Amino acid sequence: MGFPESPGKGLKVGLLGVPLGFGAGQTGSELGVEAMRLSKFRGNLLTGHLAEMGYDIIDYGNVEIKKPVFPEVREENPRHLQEMIISCARIAESLKKVFADGAIPIILGGDHSIAIGTFSAISSHFRDQGEDVGLIWFDAHADINTPETSHSGNIHGMPLATILGAGEPELVNLGGFAPKLKPEYCAHVGARDLDEGERRRVHDFGLRDNFFTMSDIDRRGMLACVEDALAIASKAPGGFAVTFDVDMIDPRFAPGSGTLVRGGTTYREAHLALEVIAEHGGMRSFEIVEVNPMLDQSNITVELACELILSALGKTIL
Amino acid sequence: MREGSVKVVNQLGLHARAAAQVVRVASNFKSRISLLNSARNAEADARSILNMLTLSASAGTALFLKVEGEDENEAYEAILALFASGLGEL
Numbered sequence A: 001m002g003f004p005e006s007p008g009k010g011l012k013v014g015l016l017g018v019p020l021g022f023g024a025g026q027t028g029s030e031l032g033v034e035a036m037r038l039s040k041f042r043g044n045l046l047t048g049h050l051a052e053m054g055y056d057i058i059d060y061g062n063v064e065i066k067k068p069v070f071p072e073v074r075e076e077n078p079r080h081l082q083e084m085i086i087s088c089a090r091i092a093e094s095l096k097k098v099f100a101d102g103a104i105p106i107i108l109g110g111d112h113s114i115a116i117g118t119f120s121a122i123s124s125h126f127r128d129q130g131e132d133v134g135l136i137w138f139d140a141h142a143d144i145n146t147p148e149t150s151h152s153g154n155i156h157g158m159p160l161a162t163i164l165g166a167g168e169p170e171l172v173n174l175g176g177f178a179p180k181l182k183p184e185y186c187a188h189v190g191a192r193d194l195d196e197g198e199r200r201r202v203h204d205f206g207l208r209d210n211f212f213t214m215s216d217i218d219r220r221g222m223l224a225c226v227e228d229a230l231a232i233a234s235k236a237p238g239g240f241a242v243t244f245d246v247d248m249i250d251p252r253f254a255p256g257s258g259t260l261v262r263g264g265t266t267y268r269e270a271h272l273a274l275e276v277i278a279e280h281g282g283m284r285s286f287e288i289v290e291v292n293p294m295l296d297q298s299n300i301t302v303e304l305a306c307e308l309i310l311s312a313l314g315k316t317i318l
Numbered sequence B: 001m002r003e004g005s006v007k008v009v010n011q012l013g014l015h016a017r018a019a020a021q022v023v024r025v026a027s028n029f030k031s032r033i034s035l036l037n038s039a040r041n042a043e044a045d046a047r048s049i050l051n052m053l054t055l056s057a058s059a060g061t062a063l064f065l066k067v068e069g070e071d072e073n074e075a076y077e078a079i080l081a082l083f084a085s086g087l088g089e090l
Helices: A029-038 A046-052 A081-100 A114-128 A159-163 A196-204 A214-220 A222-233 A267-280 A300-312 B016-026 B049-053 B072-084
Strands: A012-018 A056-062 A104-109 A134-138 A186-189 A240-245 A283-289 B002-007 B032-037 B042-045 B062-068
Touching: A012 A029, A012 A046, A012 A081, A012 A114, A029 A046, A029 A104, A029 A283, A029 A300, A029 B049, A046 A056, A046 A300, A056 A081, A081 A104, A081 A114, A104 A114, A114 A159, A114 A240, A114 A283, A134 A222, A134 A267, A186 A222, A214 A222, A222 A267, A240 A267, A240 A300, A267 A283, A267 A300, A283 A300, B002 B072, B016 B049, B016 B072, B042 B049, B062 B072
Parallel strands: A012 A056, A012 A104, A104 A283, A134 A186, A134 A240, A240 A283
Antiparallel strands: B002 B062, B032 B042, B032 B062
């Protein structure tokens, strides 16, 4: 194998910020976008590193998010639904431009509710070409709640259910079709904190074997789990998208996130997972979410998030 | 222009609450106040919390302080005193 001088040679990436944080219970993830853009790590900004890897970078700026009015109307479940619908439409519009330019979208979040908007847009793009697209979802949580099973009403606990076709009809049917994701093309890695209703739903969707929980990772190792996840998602004719919640990683390595759960993956396991995905070559878009600089310690989560983007795009140690 | 060095002495480093203290003090002055973490070649406007969080300043980090403007002397002394006090966390 020759020296992989520039994995990005001849490829375009489109950076898109989605500063939406109202889907979470705690504010701050909307600031993750700017923190990732501004942070210097290993002597360079994210865009600098991407350029070094040979990528042609187009910065699409940030999606204009419709902000909820405060004080909010209580007892609303899901919370901030109208704002979410409007914001999802704007996300779709922006992603359309990225795809039209032939760039691989790199989406900076935001809380995980943005996946409703982003994956709906991705799915719709591939649907126009007559293809289904898969998804690998990295997360400590299943995010497979619906308003009926959610205790909090926070939409960032519902995106996976929504794109699989369950939940609030106005979100499920965004873009005029549902589901956005077929269960057989869905893989989930890193789960360790599920609500009772969520556990039931995973089984109802027939997804038990598509979930690679922390227990599975402990038993089989990250490499085997990610390879299996890849096998599932890459069966989709259009390729697959990746959405990465930094809370999959153990709070020791990624403290800057709003819903931390102990017992996550190590720093290296997270990199390994994305390195293996990059080697596969079928990734059609990458999204990183739930980075909350206000809860971070010495910016380590923000910088880790940026490093993970590089790994997903083919950066290797040697 | 006044220039000098300040040290992050509080245990948790320059995290959100500590950075907010710097913003609060810096906002009382008209001068341009910036902090530089030379180890990482990162510079931040002392009026932006987010900017300062990206300095990655953990406990023990020495930051370069630069103050320029009509009230630079007062501002310089105030920021110096704030860091010496552990950003209100000692």
